[in-house]
Amino acid sequence: MTFMDEKAEDRQSILTVSNLSLEFADGDNVVRALDDISFEVRKGEILSLVGESGCGKSVTAMTIMGLLPRHGARISSGSIRLGEQELLGASEGTMRHVRGNRIGMIFQDPMTSLNPVHTIGMQIGEVVRKHRGCNRSQARARTLEMLDLVRIPAAHNRLGAYPHELSGGMRQRVMIAMALACDPELLIADEPTTALDVTVQAQVLDLIADLRKDLAMSVILITHDLGVVANAADRMMVMYAGRIVEEAPVEKLFARPSHGYTAGLLQSLPGAQTGHRSVLNEIPGSVPRLDKPVAGCVYAPRCSFATGACEAPLPPAQLIEPQHTSRCIHPERVYEGIRNTEIVSAWA
Numbered sequence: 001m002t003f004m005d006e007k008a009e010d011r012q013s014i015l016t017v018s019n020l021s022l023e024f025a026d027g028d029n030v031v032r033a034l035d036d037i038s039f040e041v042r043k044g045e046i047l048s049l050v051g052e053s054g055c056g057k058s059v060t061a062m063t064i065m066g067l068l069p070r071h072g073a074r075i076s077s078g079s080i081r082l083g084e085q086e087l088l089g090a091s092e093g094t095m096r097h098v099r100g101n102r103i104g105m106i107f108q109d110p111m112t113s114l115n116p117v118h119t120i121g122m123q124i125g126e127v128v129r130k131h132r133g134c135n136r137s138q139a140r141a142r143t144l145e146m147l148d149l150v151r152i153p154a155a156h157n158r159l160g161a162y163p164h165e166l167s168g169g170m171r172q173r174v175m176i177a178m179a180l181a182c183d184p185e186l187l188i189a190d191e192p193t194t195a196l197d198v199t200v201q202a203q204v205l206d207l208i209a210d211l212r213k214d215l216a217m218s219v220i221l222i223t224h225d226l227g228v229v230a231n232a233a234d235r236m237m238v239m240y241a242g243r244i245v246e247e248a249p250v251e252k253l254f255a256r257p258s259h260g261y262t263a264g265l266l267q268s269l270p271g272a273q274t275g276h277r278s279v280l281n282e283i284p285g286s287v288p289r290l291d292k293p294v295a296g297c298v299y300a301p302r303c304s305f306a307t308g309a310c311e312a313p314l315p316p317a318q319l320i321e322p323q324h325t326s327r328c329i330h331p332e333r334v335y336e337g338i339r340n341t342e343i344v345s346a347w348a
């Protein structure tokens with residue numbers, strides 16, 4: 001039996017984040033960007049991190065990569081273990097090794113990560129040379145292999161192309177090739193398809209899913225698009241204002257949403273209906289920037305299921321069913337409220 005035949009929940013964890021809190025000093029203000037988050041990434045899975053703009057998805061990725069800004073960012077507690085290696089507090093040399101050999105990342109904006117004045121052959125080649133310590137012709141061969149791997153047609157003709165000469169989808173494939181050039185155990189893809197049209201988006205997601213299988217790696221897929229999650233991920237975590245509010249295998253979470261915020265995201269999908277009434281395409285209000293700890297539910301002021309009890313200190317995450325947890329104190333109320341919507345019916 002290969003690991004792909006195992007159930008996701010039985011797989012071994014490769015990355016374990018425990019009680020991680022992060023603050024940014026912003027003048028005299030402090031922003032609590034991550035508030036006591038814990039999760040694990042299992043071998044060979046695609047774990048999706050989902051939530052609105054500003055909820056803490058990218059800073060989670062940047063903290064794992066050791067790429068937070070030097071000034072202003074403070075990790076106030078927590079641990080990040082990659083296998084046996086503790087990453088928090090590790091030296092810059094260790095983190096460089098981790099980034100060069102164990103974790104690959106596709107950054108949110110490909111144009112800022114690709115150098116516009118160098119050809120893509122040169123840029124991938126440089127990563128390959130650093131990682132493998134090989135000479136120019138070996139690096140060229142490996143670069144071609146990488147471009148083939150990410151299904152760039154006629155790869156040898158593309159080595160001399162500059163980033164602006166490629167389509168958005170091709171540029172994203174180049175980014176994936178660069179992230180994979182170090183043979184990572186874990187790929188972090190931060191909004192890898194946001195800038196792409198729907199057809200190309202589907203191709204890039206298929207590519208990531210295939211590569212995960214072929215290379216037996218794990219993927220953290222960051223997105224604010226629930227459609228992407230439904231198509232590509234095995235498990236998902238919903239984030240709100242720096243907290244993980246719900247976590248479950250994708251089909252369980254879509255079939256039984258158990259947090260007011262998840263329900264809000266599902267209802268905001270185009271075409272989602274509550275009974276016969278079309279609902280708004282956006283959750284009213286915005287993600288707050290927290291400057292001090294909040295004991296109760298941070299989403300309560302925007303939540304259509306909230307009661308006075310939501311302001312009381314939150315209990316630990318509740319187990320809704322095996323592998324499915326929620327920080328909502330009214331999971332039944334949420335589920336009763338949303339169970340007849342099209343999106344939930346489709347999964348139930």
Ligand SMILES: Nc1ncnc2c1ncn2[C@@H]1O[C@H](COP(=O)(O)OP(=O)(O)OP(=O)(O)O)[C@@H](O)[C@H]1O
Pocket residue numbers: 024025026031033051052053054055056057058059060069072108224289
């Ligand atoms: N360098 C920084 N200095 C100060 N605050 C920051 C910094 N980087 C992020 N933040 C704050 O941390 C919070 C989380 O930001 P983050 O970039 O992780 O959001 P996100 O979920 O990735 O959003 P998006 O979907 O827009 O990419 C936001 O309130 C943001 O303003």
Ligand SMILES: [Mg+2]
Pocket residue numbers: 057058059108190
């Ligand atoms: Mg982001």
